[in-house]
Amino acid sequence: MSRLQVVSGKGGTGKTTVAAALALALATEGRRTLLVEVEGRQGIAQLFETEALPYEERRIAVAPGGGEVFALAIDPELALLDYLQMFYKLGGAGRALKKLGAIDFATTIAPGLRDVLLTGKACEAVRRKDKRGRFAYDYVIMDAPPTGRLTRFLNVNDEVAGLARIGPIHNQAQAVMRVLKSPETAVHLVTLLEEMPVQETADGIAELRAARLPTGRIIVNMVRPTLLDETSLALVREGVPRAAVARSLSAAGLGGARRGGGADRLVTPLLGQADEYAARHALERDQRTVLAELGLPLHELPLLAEGMDMAGLFQLATRLRRQGIS
Template identity: 70%
Template structure:
């Protein structure tokens, strides 16, 4: 794991040349929050970022305190380095899009088959639900295809419409299948527009302009899913990005204190509490002992629990380090993630070189 720069320092960006950032993670790790923070970080110095949601949960709208996003690209934030607590100039914009599978399919049918009103009629009779349920590979082509199209899109002046795309992707368990759309539609369409679309999507997803990042916690199950997900992506020859360790709690005890927890320290703790004034002004040993005694067992138990958590987190970090990927750590926000917290996380990602 790379060393973390100091509070005012900022690491060089690790993902120069990457335009499509796919963010995944086990449910409950905060992947949508981290995806949103990454989008803010990427836009901070004057960029234009598109944040895409594909699961229909409207998590992005909730994070930015907005009503449900429609199926259109809408600006959700303006951001600058100073807003992230960092030096620098410039002001960027973050746009968001919640992809609606039905509308994406109708758009696709109009684009390739010119169905127009007939496409809307198919929607009314339930064809869209039927098509995406029976052939989920088609749904994934539509979802990934929209992100890839945005990454390639250019304006009238020939410049890219967005400097970066961030996709809040499905959880780790189905990520490789979701991204490996060419394999998913191979048995369904060996030629024609869907086949061509799948191939175009794979060209983007397997290019150096794409990186797939994993969000995890320092807990056994999320770390194991992350390790497995990295292996699956590598086997599918999909580009693995970095690991973003979310909700990292600050250490309470130093390494020496953690190592000493297993011993019998009742007397030492009792003396320390007395010296801290727990017994009030009284210097009588029996008075100090009476005040300290009820606290000894709970304090020592909490110390043991903390030491166990520190050791567990150390083991999980070691497992992640074996993947040999850039790793970033984001703090646990005790009050939950409001908009201010989101900008704080974006600043951390920017400072550590993730953007």
Template identity: 75%
Template sequence: MSRLHVVSGKGGTGKTTVAAALALALAAEGKRTLLVEVEGRQGIAQLFETETLPYEERKIAVAPGGGGEVFALAIDAERALLDYLQMFYKLGSAGRALKKLGAIDFATTIAPGLRDVLLTGKACEAVRRKDRLGNFVYDHVVMDAPPTGRITRFLNVNDEVAGLARIGPIHNQAQAVMRVLKSPETAVHMVTLLEEMPVQETVDGIAELRAAKLPVGSVVINMVRPEMLDPAAVDIAANGRRAAVARALSDALAQTGFAGADRAGLVEELVDPLVAQAREHTERVALERLGRTEISGLGLPTYELELLGDGVDLAGLYRMARELRKQGVAR
């Protein structure tokens, strides 16, 4: 099983929510998971209904089933660079002085590749970290990563840094990060919706990851809506059979006690809107089935999470985690 889980997806697909649910699912049965945020949005704190995350690893939840723990870390590029300067150059207070002068912000702005090395490097360090007994501190690290359009470049930090530093500590750090990111320890998961654009971005994103030889994990289809019509009703709606809909509606109203004249008037008033809604539903179902076919063609493990009608609160997050475990994501 992979130990670093990188979660990406088109904006609006719920990748942060899925990353949080995955962290809970992986932490079950006494495991320890670190949930990492790299975009500075504090989305994890909002999901777990806690205060803004500092630049430190903090316990935020107990996982369902066995008392596993979820820790969270919001990685800040400037603070990560200070750690880096202390680790390799022992700058200490001099590094903090550079921050006050704005030099660190300047460095991470003019060299975005360096920023990605720092962000991914912090997560990879957590993957490799061991305690005094030689055991891994975290069983799993889950990264809420940048969206699909930027994920391959973000993870392929070695290419980004090649022109920045060909030798020295920065180069060595990038190489160490890439050894983790391109190893079986890592899996990049894509979150999508059963809609045309998210599915296409998922297909394209996975092709880019494979071309860069980055390890692809699975596809999580989020916010899946139920199919509300049986096959016979789908056929009626798809073919616009107004008379059949009117008959079915009249029979349904008759069972509720509507008299003949009142029933006929109500049927006439409701039948066209119902036919239109049914047709829209069948068109959506057809598009969703096409999306599933495209995703199936990727040859990857696929998991589905239903649409939560009231939005995702903390209870909904635990519900999603249980569903992921039920589908075998943590086995």
């Protein structure tokens, strides 16, 4: 597993949930993971049922085996202050700039600068070591922007390095890209078994490959349970006789045997649901075929009917470990 795990996907596919489950899965057996949020939505805090995350690394969960999950919500303004202190030793002068509104002004008029700061902070966490020379975190998991702007987000440092030919900005941008375009990084895309998310996943992978950014895995989220086997599906496609269904319902004691009522009234909605399920099953089968042709490892996570909470996150983490992500 690469040390920087970037998780993206079309909006609504549950990429933040998958990133959180991945952080738990990788933190097993005493490992330490850092879950990084870059969009300012505080989605991580909501998932882990904790208060809003400040701009500091805070432990939010303990994984099986004693591992720890830390979280960080990166604030671009504060990240810029860190940057100014690290490279220019501005200290109090940097804080004065913030009071004057200069930091907010800079990150607003230069969106590329904002992305540089966000990716730079995550890569700094990947490279950071303690006094013994060990990495501070075994894995850093980034809950990244949606697929539509992912490649530009990750590739922004390449553009900055080209604009700033020398100096600390150039060196910092190059250092970040050395991490993002190396085997240390893997970019995973989350999708659903639906046409639009699958097509966006395919487009996203093509863009990542064109930009020479390392692709990782495809994670299909919210997969519905299997209700009918192939034999039953074949019967639905061929057309199930209404009379036979009514007799079976009556024999099971559903609706009684009175003709024109009871069991007969259940036949139409029941067959309608069966037809809908068969159509959905065919769609999902086709989308799995499209995803398989993209040539990346494919994983599936179930739809949790009871909703998402801490127990659900641990359940999804267990599924990921059973599928070889650990």
